Amino acid sequence: MAQDVVKADTAKTDVVITAEGVAMRFGTNTVFQDVTFEVRRGEVFVILGGSGCGKSTLLKLLIGLMPPSAGTMTVLGEEMAKLEGAARRDLLRRIGVMWQSGALLGSLTLAENVMLPIEAHTKLPEAARRMIAMAKLGLVGLSDAADRLPAEISGGMLKRAGIARAMALDPEILFLDEPSAGLDPITSAGLDELILSLARETGTTFVVVTHELQSILAIGDRCIMLDKEARGLIAEGNPKHLRDQSEHPTVRAFFRREARAGV
Numbered sequence: 001m002a003q004d005v006v007k008a009d010t011a012k013t014d015v016v017i018t019a020e021g022v023a024m025r026f027g028t029n030t031v032f033q034d035v036t037f038e039v040r041r042g043e044v045f046v047i048l049g050g051s052g053c054g055k056s057t058l059l060k061l062l063i064g065l066m067p068p069s070a071g072t073m074t075v076l077g078e079e080m081a082k083l084e085g086a087a088r089r090d091l092l093r094r095i096g097v098m099w100q101s102g103a104l105l106g107s108l109t110l111a112e113n114v115m116l117p118i119e120a121h122t123k124l125p126e127a128a129r130r131m132i133a134m135a136k137l138g139l140v141g142l143s144d145a146a147d148r149l150p151a152e153i154s155g156g157m158l159k160r161a162g163i164a165r166a167m168a169l170d171p172e173i174l175f176l177d178e179p180s181a182g183l184d185p186i187t188s189a190g191l192d193e194l195i196l197s198l199a200r201e202t203g204t205t206f207v208v209v210t211h212e213l214q215s216i217l218a219i220g221d222r223c224i225m226l227d228k229e230a231r232g233l234i235a236e237g238n239p240k241h242l243r244d245q246s247e248h249p250t251v252r253a254f255f256r257r258e259a260r261a262g263v
């Protein structure tokens with residue numbers, strides 16, 4: 001199996017997420033176990049795998065929605081599962097999440113949607129909140145749509161607006177749950193370009209959950225692959241290396257199915 005060999009040289013300060021021996025069980029159902037990986041500052045890190053392998057569950061553990069059944073997970077040096085109250089809120093403020101649905105409020109304009117987290121977490125006056133919201137909408141190419149309602153824009157624009165809102169408080173890590181779900185291939189490729197340019201220009205670390213092969217190859221600096229049958233990780237490394245060099249049958253099957261169509 002291809003493995004990234006740079007890991008040993010990486011300074012600890014460059015590591016923003018660690019998972020060590022992480023397991024998640026629901027009753028007698030072990031979704032995964034022995035999951036160990038790290039995410040480095042500034043990279044686009046992809047969590048991939050087939051349906052039901054536990055991608056969303058892992059994302060929920062990472063953002064502290066539930067604690068792992070076993071193992072240790074740290075985000076920005078803190079063990080989320082052990083944090084409470086203000087310490088937990090402080091850490092949550094340093095990360096952003098865009099769920100698959102985008103979850104914008106339909107009765108508010110895009111600018112008002114982006115202003116919401118700023119209002120919730122700061123005491124900035126409205127003019128300053130709007131200025132930040134406009135800057136974030138500018139980052140995702142939606143300056144001209146700031147005063148439109150979610151129902152008035154396309155699916156791709158909704159995703160961009162969701163990213164702008166998730167970036168409202170300048171998160172160090174941005175988690176994206178299936179960002180290209182429901183988008184046509186051209187719109188999806190545009191979103192991939194946006195994610196790449198945001199990662200490169202803002203230095204934000206992206207953790208992206210997806211099973212879209214085209215996106216994985218386009219944006220992923222590194223990835224991990226979860227597998228339902230193995231109940232854990234079956235690959236870690238650069239997606240293109242895995243595609244070209246992995247000898248694991250499931251990894252090969254996943255990466256080569258669309259590779260034949262010209263990826």
Ligand SMILES: Nc1ncnc2c1ncn2[C@@H]1O[C@H](COP(=O)(O)OP(=O)(O)OP(=O)(O)O)[C@@H](O)[C@H]1O
Binds near residue numbers: 056
């Ligand atoms: N709250 C829960 N209670 C019980 N079982 C759960 C819960 N959440 C997830 N599971 C189980 O964990 C397994 C993994 O689910 P998960 O949604 O994380 O997979 P996934 O890889 O994100 O799948 P998909 O790509 O289809 O969204 C499934 O068997 C699911 O039934």
